[in-house]
Amino acid sequence: MALLTFASAKGSPGVTTAALLFAALWPRQSVLVESDPSGGDVALRMPGADGSPLDPQVGLSSLVAAGRKSLYPALVDLHSQEIVGGQKVVSGVATPEQARGVTQWEELGQMFAELPGKDVVADLGRIGAATPQNAMLAASSACVLFVDTVPSNVIHLRGRLARLREGFGRVAGPAVHVVVVAPAKRARAVREVAEVLEQASIEVDGLHHLAHDPKGAVFFLGQVTGTPGRTHLVRSAQPIVDELAGRTEPFFVPAEELHDDAPDADEVDADEEVPS
Numbered sequence: 001m002a003l004l005t006f007a008s009a010k011g012s013p014g015v016t017t018a019a020l021l022f023a024a025l026w027p028r029q030s031v032l033v034e035s036d037p038s039g040g041d042v043a044l045r046m047p048g049a050d051g052s053p054l055d056p057q058v059g060l061s062s063l064v065a066a067g068r069k070s071l072y073p074a075l076v077d078l079h080s081q082e083i084v085g086g087q088k089v090v091s092g093v094a095t096p097e098q099a100r101g102v103t104q105w106e107e108l109g110q111m112f113a114e115l116p117g118k119d120v121v122a123d124l125g126r127i128g129a130a131t132p133q134n135a136m137l138a139a140s141s142a143c144v145l146f147v148d149t150v151p152s153n154v155i156h157l158r159g160r161l162a163r164l165r166e167g168f169g170r171v172a173g174p175a176v177h178v179v180v181v182a183p184a185k186r187a188r189a190v191r192e193v194a195e196v197l198e199q200a201s202i203e204v205d206g207l208h209h210l211a212h213d214p215k216g217a218v219f220f221l222g223q224v225t226g227t228p229g230r231t232h233l234v235r236s237a238q239p240i241v242d243e244l245a246g247r248t249e250p251f252f253v254p255a256e257e258l259h260d261d262a263p264d265a266d267e268v269d270a271d272e273e274v275p276s
């Protein structure tokens, strides 16, 4: 069905927390795929559906090893595990060294975008000019970038957004949404981010407010049992999920079109690397 990519440009605004939360609230069947080459957190934070720890041998690394010759959709089910609450997760690589073994980011993105019957929420972690997981953006229907209210992080976000647009060139690329993580009562923070983007004439498809809410966030550290439904975090997430799910349609870019538009790797310097 569709691939949604979640990422940040700088800082740790809560991408993994939001990926867990949004996948749990997603109105269709979903799989959360931790695609952060700096190392996964879900297996370290969340217990399995039966309360025991997740198997550290099962996840993106084992999926990629099994699909070394060819990737096929059934691998996703085979290498996913159920966390408490029932969400299916392909947990991330254990270490950045292990991520070096993942070379098929573009193919992974295409496979996730075409998974029968399920949408994929992929946590890409922090994306930069040359981070390898950028290759997954090309197949995604929506790229959701998270930012906190630290002014320098907002400036870094703006720079990354500008580069992403350049990288896609004439290819339509994913819809781009920005989620500002700010205290529930500081809706003004979203307007401030909008102004910073407007100053550089950067347009996005959606600008949203997710509550900065430590009490809600601890549920996604696996530390609390109970119902997080009444927290500011979950209540602020629901309308964002509804909008994203309502606007998300499967997105397929003909491979030849992508290659026509993307300059060869040796034609761009590292700072201008395209996201595919």
Ligand SMILES: Nc1ncnc2c1ncn2[C@@H]1O[C@H](COP(=O)(O)OP(=O)(O)OP(=O)(O)O)[C@@H](O)[C@H]1O
Residues within 6 Å of the ligand: 008, 011, 012, 013, 014, 015, 016, 017, 018, 036, 041, 125, 126, 181, 210, 211, 212, 213, 214, 215, 217, 218, 221, 233
């Ligand atoms: N909306 C939120 N409100 C309050 N605290 C949050 C929120 N989201 C995340 N946190 C807390 O911030 C810390 C970092 O969260 P998380 O790991 O989700 O961020 P990240 O952006 O994925 O970071 P990284 O760059 O390490 O991948 C955690 O302690 C988490 O509980």
Ligand SMILES: [Mg+2]
Residues within 6 Å of the ligand: 015, 016, 017, 036, 041, 123, 125
């Ligand atoms: Mg993370």
